[in-house]
Amino acid sequence: MKYINARTTQRFLAYLVDFMLIQILVSLILSLIPAYDVHMTALLDFYKDAMQGAIPEDLGVLTEVMKSAIKVLGIMMLIQIPIYVLYLVVLPYFWEKQTLERWMMHIKVVTIHEEKAQLTHLLLREMVGGYIFLNLLSGFLVFPLLYWYFSATSGRSLSDMMAKTRLVDSVYFSSEKEVYEEPQRDYMDAVVEEAEETPYEGTSEDDSEYKVF
Numbered sequence: 001m002k003y004i005n006a007r008t009t010q011r012f013l014a015y016l017v018d019f020m021l022i023q024i025l026v027s028l029i030l031s032l033i034p035a036y037d038v039h040m041t042a043l044l045d046f047y048k049d050a051m052q053g054a055i056p057e058d059l060g061v062l063t064e065v066m067k068s069a070i071k072v073l074g075i076m077m078l079i080q081i082p083i084y085v086l087y088l089v090v091l092p093y094f095w096e097k098q099t100l101e102r103w104m105m106h107i108k109v110v111t112i113h114e115e116k117a118q119l120t121h122l123l124l125r126e127m128v129g130g131y132i133f134l135n136l137l138s139g140f141l142v143f144p145l146l147y148w149y150f151s152a153t154s155g156r157s158l159s160d161m162m163a164k165t166r167l168v169d170s171v172y173f174s175s176e177k178e179v180y181e182e183p184q185r186d187y188m189d190a191v192v193e194e195a196e197e198t199p200y201e202g203t204s205e206d207d208s209e210y211k212v213f
Contacts, residue, residue, distance in 0.1 A: 003168035005155030006107040017101035036075045039068040088126035106171040112164050121163045129159025
């Protein structure tokens with residue numbers, strides 16, 4: 001193989017920083033949407049009252065709270081999904097350096113055959129494996145645990161296995177070590193072979209006269 005799989009620390013730092021950048025951008029956009037602010041305020045007020053034990057018994061109030069929660073989630077997904085697609089799918093497809101943090105960590109996504117990842121690979125990896133399983137379903141600990149377990153043991157995350165991709169180090173290659181060491185082995189083998197094939201040039205005279213008594 002040409003590429004070396006990205007280390008677990010590289011994966012974690014790249015995911016953490018990229019996730020934080022996306023969430024900051026999403027939060028900035030959501031703060032500009034009045035409907036989101038109204039429904040989020042209603043949810044926060046209900047949460048404060050519930051923490052103080054003042055849970056309303058009126059089903060109409062609970063229904064309105066559920067509607068606000070659904071609207072908040074819907075608005076959030078309408079903003080998150082396009083940003084996820086643009087940042088994690090479109091940008092890596094057209095920019096060889098991948099996302100900003102992957103560029104800083106010197107890692108990128110390739111197929112299992114070390115070819116350029118296509119849009120279908122990136123969609124499966126980032127949206128199904130990353131957004132749905134690692135983000136939306138993060139409350140079920142089994143998915144994050146499986147994600148990082150496969151990353152640490154096999155060098156490929158659950159998202160990589162679903163999309164048939166690899167997250168690799170774009171700087172260090174497995175072939176560099178072989179290219180560097182091969183000339184050294186050839187040189188040493190040549191020296192040994194030359195020494196074995198060179199006949200011993202001794203003298204036919206009796207060596208006893210040169211002995212020291």
